[in-house]
Amino acid sequence: MKFVLAPDSFKESMTAPEAVAAMRRGVLSVFPDADCVAAPMADGGEGTTEALTDALDGVLLSAPVHDALGRSVRARYGYVGSEHLAIIEIAAAAGIDLVAVADRDPKITSSYGVGELIRHALDRGATRFIVGLGGSVTNDGGAGMLEALGARLLDEAGADLPRGGAALARLHRIDLSAVDPRLAGSTFQIASDVTNPLLGAAGASAVFGPQKGADPATVHQLDAALGVYATVIAALTGTDVSAQPGAGAAGGLGAAFLAFFPAELRRGVDVVMDAVHLADRIAGADFVFTGEGSLDAQTLSGKTPLGVAEAAGVHGVPVVAFAGRIGPGAEVLYDHGFAALVPIVPGVADLPSALADGAANLERAVATVCRLLTLS
Numbered sequence: 001m002k003f004v005l006a007p008d009s010f011k012e013s014m015t016a017p018e019a020v021a022a023m024r025r026g027v028l029s030v031f032p033d034a035d036c037v038a039a040p041m042a043d044g045g046e047g048t049t050e051a052l053t054d055a056l057d058g059v060l061l062s063a064p065v066h067d068a069l070g071r072s073v074r075a076r077y078g079y080v081g082s083e084h085l086a087i088i089e090i091a092a093a094a095g096i097d098l099v100a101v102a103d104r105d106p107k108i109t110s111s112y113g114v115g116e117l118i119r120h121a122l123d124r125g126a127t128r129f130i131v132g133l134g135g136s137v138t139n140d141g142g143a144g145m146l147e148a149l150g151a152r153l154l155d156e157a158g159a160d161l162p163r164g165g166a167a168l169a170r171l172h173r174i175d176l177s178a179v180d181p182r183l184a185g186s187t188f189q190i191a192s193d194v195t196n197p198l199l200g201a202a203g204a205s206a207v208f209g210p211q212k213g214a215d216p217a218t219v220h221q222l223d224a225a226l227g228v229y230a231t232v233i234a235a236l237t238g239t240d241v242s243a244q245p246g247a248g249a250a251g252g253l254g255a256a257f258l259a260f261f262p263a264e265l266r267r268g269v270d271v272v273m274d275a276v277h278l279a280d281r282i283a284g285a286d287f288v289f290t291g292e293g294s295l296d297a298q299t300l301s302g303k304t305p306l307g308v309a310e311a312a313g314v315h316g317v318p319v320v321a322f323a324g325r326i327g328p329g330a331e332v333l334y335d336h337g338f339a340a341l342v343p344i345v346p347g348v349a350d351l352p353s354a355l356a357d358g359a360a361n362l363e364r365a366v367a368t369v370c371r372l373l374t375l376s
Contacts, residue, residue, distance in 0.1 A: 049092070
């Protein structure tokens with residue numbers, strides 16, 4: 001029998017590769033001769049780098065970069081040499097988890113480190129990039145990233161702007177003459193489920209600014225500054241990014257990618273599924289096992305298990321999803337290609353215990369399902 005094992009991470013319990021390993025142990029305990037095809041998954045957010053690098057037999061590299069406050073840190077990214085492919089999570093350099101709550105100030109935080117990561121990958125030989133947008137602490141529209149790659153953001157007097165979203169209010173011109181020429185020969189798949197525009201009530205500042213430390217007055221200030229930024233971009237490139245879906249992702253990094261990179265924004269799980277050639281792996285399978293920490297009605301909003309179920313449905317392969325929690329409304333998933341939803345926690349347990357025992361519980365649940373399959 002052929003099983004495709006395509007889970008996302010189980011947050012705070014297992015990475016996607018660890019979940020695959022647990023599933024494999026469960027399958028082989030019942031079907032020792034089974035063909036277990038590993039396809040650790042992600043949706044562009046946390047865990048994307050590790051999952052994709054593992055699935056594509058790449059390596060994890062560490063690069064010296066600056067975090068959103070300009071402090072020296074080391075950030076990891078994945079590299080698949082056979083495909084000249086770099087896998088980057090912007091949160092590795094500009095992540096909210098890297099900045100203490102008391103220090104979060106989107107007026108000054110910068111995406112400069114993201115550009116440093118891209119430059120490091122270019123030096124390694126990358127010509128293809130998968131970039132996961134999510135978890136940023138910045139609101140600078142990707143201006144810092146552009147600066148790290150050679151752009152100059154200038155005020156009316158021709159002086160370089162300081163970093164951070166607030167300074168964009170004084171932006172007069174963007175000089176691209178020294179931008180790294182290797183970017184033009186590269187391709188960027190941008191993985192993001194955020195469809196917010198750059199500006200306005202649904203934009204980057206209004207929706208995501210408060211969690212990054214912005215009070216109402218700062219939200220207004222940052223939105224106005226990004227409006228100046230969008231106007232300068234439109235004059236330079238002819239591209240109006242202000243209302244484009246996804247331009248507001250990661251504090252406006254989406255806008256920078258859309259305006260200045262050979263980039264395509266796509267649903268995160270679709271980017272990952274294409275990268276690991278999931279459809280090819282599913283072809284000829286008997287079952288697909290997927291899962292993540294929680295399954296509920298929100299799974300339909302583009303979460304990994306839904307994407308896996310859609311891919312399996314094309315081939316008519318049944319999908320079993322495992323989760324630490326089966327939440328309200330999860331039964332709707334049965335109308336979207338899922339054959340079974342299986343909770344992995346065997347009994348009453350406190351959250352720390354459930355998280356700590358996640359791998360053993362997942363292995364046990366998969367083995368139980370496989371034993372049931374022997375009855376058919």
